[in-house]
């Protein structure tokens with residue numbers, strides 16, 4: 001069976017329920033606000049017509065006042081009370097549209113009491129109710145259709161009982177009434193459909209935005225991790241260093257940069273193959289990470305080189321040199337055979353530089369000094385730790401921590 005696109009959209013599944021239910025829930029407040037405002041305006045307009053009734057059709061003036069005050073006022077009061085209560089927006093819209101339909105019925109009943117033939121001109125005003133039902137209050141299309149049918153039934157039943165009404169008058173009225181009903185219903189359909197379509201567009205772009213945010217977050221996480229060893233990469237180090245400067249604004253700013261380089265790694269690759277080299281790097285990375293404290297940052301600095309940013313301060317028990325030694329010992333303890341090393345196992349050389357890490361300043365000077373210390377460790381025979389102190393004014397000679 002053919003269904004209008006508006007109803008197809010409403011019936012579509014969305015987030016475990018239907019579009020209709022989500023639309024009603026998500027747009028409740030917005031729809032209620034406009035329903036309240038427009039209902040108030042329509043009510044004011046409705047009661048403003050009392051003097052018009054009295055002026056144009058004096059014989060039904062009292063009847064009109066009584067019907068509007070005794071019947072319409074309590075109904076309007078009930079509607080505004082109901083709009084304030086919690087409940088689904090569709091129920092509130094239904095109450096509002098029923099009230100407008102009843103207001104039209106009350107108006108028709110008033111007209112029935114007159115003997116004044118001028119009522120035939122005035123009766124065209126009944127079509128104003130159609131405008132209120134479909135365009136002004138802009139209720140959901142299905143409600144507007146039922147209410148329009150009810151209004152047509154009221155108007156074109158009453159019309160036969162008006163003084164002086166004949167077939168020609170009824171046809172004249174229909175000539176205006178039928179297009180008014182049809183065109184306003186079309187306008188209402190368009191409005192209902194467009195509102196729903198815009199809402200769905202909004203939902204889709206919201207979903208896309210949150211999906212994009214989640215993917216960006218995942219991507220951001222991945223981009224800070226070295227895929228081979230699973231520890232941080234240089235980007236991760238930069239991010240950590242930046243957060244460190246923020247956190248350590250007034251605290252002790254001493255840090256130790258520890259550079260670790262696997263000894264004779266080219267020879268290891270040549271002897272055992274690249275895959276075994278990869279596996280060795282993974283184990284070394286894990287050993288370095290395990291040797292570090294919770295506030296330290298271990299990263300793969302490049303190739304077979306690692307860097308640890310060790311935060312010194314009241315909470316840190318180990319000095320930079322001591323942590324360097326611990327890392328050196330941890331790698332040696334892995335006992336990864338290395339036939340081309342004089343130590344018979346895979347070892348690392350370590351360069352340490354302790355210095356002040358100022359906010360906004362790059363780590364680079366400290367890393368350069370750590371690299372010099374590492375170079376010294378390599379030249380001293382490898383598998384040892386060298387440390388440098390860094391200050392802007394003085395350069396300090398490397399000192400040996402552990403004999404190879």
Ligand SMILES: Nc1nc2c(ncn2[C@@H]2O[C@H](COP(=O)(O)OP(=O)(O)OP(=O)(O)O)[C@@H](O)[C@H]2O)c(=O)[nH]1
Pocket residue numbers: 228261262263264265266267269273274275276277278281302303304378382
């Ligand atoms: N398997 C593997 N090898 C790597 C990786 N990255 C770098 N390398 C290798 O690491 C080796 C580094 O060699 P060198 O810079 O000469 O240093 P080395 O042989 O360790 O000598 P020293 O540092 O002086 O003790 C090169 O052969 C690179 O190919 C990697 O991700 N996996």
